[in-house]
Amino acid sequence: MAVNHPPEAALIVDRVSKTFPDRSGSVDALNDVNLSVGFGEFFSIVGPSGCGKSTLLNIIAGLEAEDAGSIDVGENGASSRDESRLGQVAYMPQKDLLLPWRTVRQNAALGLELTGVKASIAHERADTLLQQFGLARFADAYPATLSGGMRQRTAFLRTVLTDRPVMLLDEPFGALDALTRRAMQEWLLDVWSEMQRTVLLITHDVDEAIFLSDRVAVMSQRPGTLIHTHPVDLPRPRTAEIVTEPAFMEIKRDVLRDLQSSMSLNEGLNASQ
Amino acid sequence: MHLSDRGLERLASGIQWVVPAVLLGFGLAIWEVLVRVRDTPAWMLPPPSAIGQSLIDDRAMLFEHTLATAQAALIGFGVAFLVGVGSAIAITSTPILERSLYPVIIATNAIPVIAIAPLLLIWFGYGLTPKIIVVALICFFPIAVNTIDGLRSVDREMVNLLRSLGASRWATFRLVRFPMSLPYVFSGTRIAAAVSVIGALVAEWVGSSSGLGYLMIRSASQFLTDRVFAAIFIAALMGITMFVAISLLERWLLPWRRLERERN
Ligand SMILES: Nc1ncnc2c1ncn2[C@@H]1O[C@H](COP(=O)(O)OP(=O)(O)O)[C@@H](O)[C@H]1O
Ligand SMILES: [Mg+2]
Numbered sequence: 001m002a003v004n005h006p007p008e009a010a011l012i013v014d015r016v017s018k019t020f021p022d023r024s025g026s027v028d029a030l031n032d033v034n035l036s037v038g039f040g041e042f043f044s045i046v047g048p049s050g051c052g053k054s055t056l057l058n059i060i061a062g063l064e065a066e067d068a069g070s071i072d073v074g075e076n077g078a079s080s081r082d083e084s085r086l087g088q089v090a091y092m093p094q095k096d097l098l099l100p101w102r103t104v105r106q107n108a109a110l111g112l113e114l115t116g117v118k119a120s121i122a123h124e125r126a127d128t129l130l131q132q133f134g135l136a137r138f139a140d141a142y143p144a145t146l147s148g149g150m151r152q153r154t155a156f157l158r159t160v161l162t163d164r165p166v167m168l169l170d171e172p173f174g175a176l177d178a179l180t181r182r183a184m185q186e187w188l189l190d191v192w193s194e195m196q197r198t199v200l201l202i203t204h205d206v207d208e209a210i211f212l213s214d215r216v217a218v219m220s221q222r223p224g225t226l227i228h229t230h231p232v233d234l235p236r237p238r239t240a241e242i243v244t245e246p247a248f249m250e251i252k253r254d255v256l257r258d259l260q261s262s263m264s265l266n267e268g269l270n271a272s273q
Numbered sequence: 274m275h276l277s278d279r280g281l282e283r284l285a286s287g288i289q290w291v292v293p294a295v296l297l298g299f300g301l302a303i304w305e306v307l308v309r310v311r312d313t314p315a316w317m318l319p320p321p322s323a324i325g326q327s328l329i330d331d332r333a334m335l336f337e338h339t340l341a342t343a344q345a346a347l348i349g350f351g352v353a354f355l356v357g358v359g360s361a362i363a364i365t366s367t368p369i370l371e372r373s374l375y376p377v378i379i380a381t382n383a384i385p386v387i388a389i390a391p392l393l394l395i396w397f398g399y400g401l402t403p404k405i406i407v408v409a410l411i412c413f414f415p416i417a418v419n420t421i422d423g424l425r426s427v428d429r430e431m432v433n434l435l436r437s438l439g440a441s442r443w444a445t446f447r448l449v450r451f452p453m454s455l456p457y458v459f460s461g462t463r464i465a466a467a468v469s470v471i472g473a474l475v476a477e478w479v480g481s482s483s484g485l486g487y488l489m490i491r492s493a494s495q496f497l498t499d500r501v502f503a504a505i506f507i508a509a510l511m512g513i514t515m516f517v518a519i520s521l522l523e524r525w526l527l528p529w530r531r532l533e534r535e536r537n
Contacts, residue, residue, distance in 0.1 A: 061437040087439020097434045101452045101529045110448070114438045144532035162438060 009072075010198035011037040011060070011089075011166050016069035017223075018055055028223035029055045033069070035217060035226055037166070037200055042192060044201040044209035045226070046255065047219030048263060053202040054094060056224065057168045060200070062086040073166060087115075090162035090197075094170045096155035098143040104154050105130065105139040111162030122161075129157055133191060149180040156188065160195060169201045173208070182240060185211055189238065206255050207243055210234075216255055220262035228258045319499040324506065327499040334488070335500075339507055341483040342473045345401060346511070349408025350469040354462060356409070357416030365424040366446070375421075382414040386472070390479040399482055408472035412465035416458070423457025424450055456530055459523040466515035470508055 018030040029052040037043040047053055058064040060071055062085030073088045090111065098107045108130065109122035117125075130136050135153060143151055152172055159167055172188070173181045185208055192199060192212075203209050209216045210232055217229040230251055234242060242248050301321045307313075308320040315323055328335065360378065364370050386407055393403035427450050435445045477486025485504045492500040524531060 058433075063433050063437055086436055089437075091434070091437040093430060093434060093437075095430060097428075097431050099431070099449065099452070100533060101455075101527065111438045114435070114440050114444060114448075142529045142532050144529060144536045 009036040010039045010041070011035075011200060012072040013056070013060065014070045014072070016056070016059060016066045016071065018052070018059060018064065018067050030059075031223035031225045033225055035229075037198055039165075040196050040198055041215070042199045042201070042213045044203060044213040044216045045219050046203055046206055046209045046216060046259065047224060048221055048259070049204060051219050051222050052224030053219060054170055057091065057093075057170050057200070057202060060085070060168060061089055061091040088164065089166045089168055090159045090164040091168045092155055092159040092170060092172055094174065096143075096151040098151055098154055098158075100143055103140050103142055104135065104146070104150075107143065107154050108157045108161055110158055115163065126157070126161060129161060132194075133157065133187070147180075148176055149184060152176065152184060153187070156191070160191060160197070166198045166200065169199060171202055171204065173205075174203070181205075181208070186240065188212065189236075193237065206252055206259070210248060210251050210255065211238060211243060216251070218255060218258040218262060227262050230255055230258075316496040316498050319502060323499040324502040327497075327503040328506070331500055331503065335485075335503060335507060338483060338485050338488045338504070339511070341487075342470065342477065342485040342508065343511060345404035345473040345476065345484065346408055346469040346515075348401075349405040349472060350412050350465060350515075352405060353409040353412030353416055353465060353469075357413050357461070357465075358420050358458060361417050361420035361424060365421055365450075378414065378417050378421075381410060382418075384410060386410050387475055387479070390476055393476075394480045399480060404473055404476040404481065404484070407476035408469050411472035412469050415464040415468070416461040419457045419461025419464075420454060423454025426457065427453060455527055456523075459519065459527070463516055463519050463523075466519050467512045469515065470512040474508060 013033055013035045016030060016033045017028075020027045020029055033056060035043070035045075045053060045056070055064065059066050059082065060073070062082045065082040071085065073085060099110070102110070105123055105126045109119070109126040112122035112125060113119055127136070127139060130139050133153070135150070135157070138146065138150060138154075143154070146154070152175075156169075156172060159169070173184050176184060189212060201209070201212060206216075213232050215229050215231050217226045219225065220227050232251055234245075234247060234251075305320045305322060308318055319327075360374060364374050364378075389410075390403065390407055393406055397403045397406070431449050431453075432445055435449055440448065473484060474486035474489070477484035478490055481487045485508050489501050489504045492498075492504065
């Protein structure tokens with residue numbers, strides 16, 4: 001039986017490991033990952049591609065089973081097995097995955113509808129949010145007519161509207177050009193400060209991670225593990241210019257150094273095998 | 274004069290219809306001239322004008338038999354649609370059914386429908402029932418197989434998104450798997466609509482006292498070749514009409530499909 005202790009964090013990942021079976025043996029994707037994200041905190045993980053970032057989010061969302069360790073999602077109490085975590089967090093996967101037969105409004109309302117909210121009410125709430133964040137014009141558009149940035153925004157609003165205390169964002173702006181990306185980051189900060197949600201963001205863009213987050217963790221090459229967590233003590237609200245400030249650059253230098261050392265460390269390991 | 278983009282578009286879509294119409298008219302004219310010049314007997318090959326005349330003179334009779342054929346084709350097609358889509362859903366949602374029923378569906382396509390039509394006559398007698406069964410047997414396969422393909426074409430990542438949102442199996446089916454299969458359902462249904470008329474004609478050839486197929490056989494035996502052609506013409510028109518109607522229905526029900534195609 002799970003003991004109902006008052007949760008100290010919105011999301012706790014405790015010594016989670018994951019190995020995938022593979023044709024030529026097995027792939028160690030995650031090794032002993034520990035992290036704890038506070039209520040309302042914006043937490044980012046940066047790491048080289050293929051290091052297991054998406055796998056970690058899939059496990060937290062309950063889509064994949066962890067081989068070892070435990071996961072605690074907010075008020076859910078003690079560690080829960082993977083299947084029972086489904087529907088506990090709001091997950092925005094790497095691709096926007098908008099349903100082509102649904103309009104922007106209907107796509108944004110998808111998560112709400114699935115929690116049992118009546119479609120008409122879900123659509124109304126989607127409309128309010130679309131209005132608030134400058135997408136009202138596109139409410140009746142189908143995804144096929146939208147630009148990449150608009151699609152990501154719609155996918156993000158779907159995640160926000162899903163109304164879970166914890167949001168998992170997997171490289172939400174990875175496929176966008178630099179300018180759109182900048183605009184989206186500022187937009188995301190607006191939405192987040194308005195909503196006060198807990199966010200776990202995955203990215204391989206160090207600037208993005210620091211600009212958005214309260215803390216930035218660095219993940220090593222496969223098998224992924226968190227090697228260091230950097231607090232970002234920069235005042236909010238933040239504007240785009242902050243990336244040129246000395247305090248920002250200092251954090252960036254530290255994060256980059258960690259990233260580099262994690263990679264050379266692994267190379268050394270591989271070479272000695 | 275300056276042509277706007279819209280004007281050009283309209284012109285292009287106009288040409289799209291004009292070209293086949295001109296070709297058809299040209300072909301009919303050559304047919305008419307050749308038959309007259311070579312003095313081909315009308316019972317062997319009537320000129321288009323004679324066929325047109327038959328369409329007018331025999332309109333009451335043609336209409337009556339058209340109704341009979343249309344009835345069989347539509348009902349048989351409807352039955353095949355319901356059974357085809359239903360069994361596709363059952364098969365793709367239960368592995369046991371998939372293994373046991375899928376071969377049966379493939380087998381229905383191997384049934385020589387012409388060969389079993391006489392059996393159906395023995396069992397059900399002259400009338401509507403054997404016709405409906407023949408049409409349904411012919412229409413079932415394209416509908417079922419396409420729907421199965423569509424339901425299997427699920428995007429794993431989309432299903433995972435729905436699962437992460439806590440969706441039940443039924444919700445996932447209703448919100449993702451089913452809508453995703455609809456374009457496939459429509460392409461199967463379009464094919465079925467076109468062959469449904471053929472099915473009805475075949476059943477009427479084998480044994481019936483009404484319908485265009487019956488009229489063709491009877492008229493041919495009386496060497497009323499112009500009337501045979503008139504019946505063929507109407508049957509072709511019927512198939513085309515059903516095909517077009519389903520295409521229009523698809524455009525109306527799946528507006529997002531056209532947008533996706535335009536984007537690519
Ligand atoms: N379902 C799976 N089966 C086998 N291997 C997988 C599976 N999912 C991910 N992997 C492997 O695990 C490693 C980490 O993948 P992923 O988490 O997607 O990396 P990232 O998101 O950091 O780029 C990769 O080497 C990938 O090939
Ligand atoms: Mg990834």
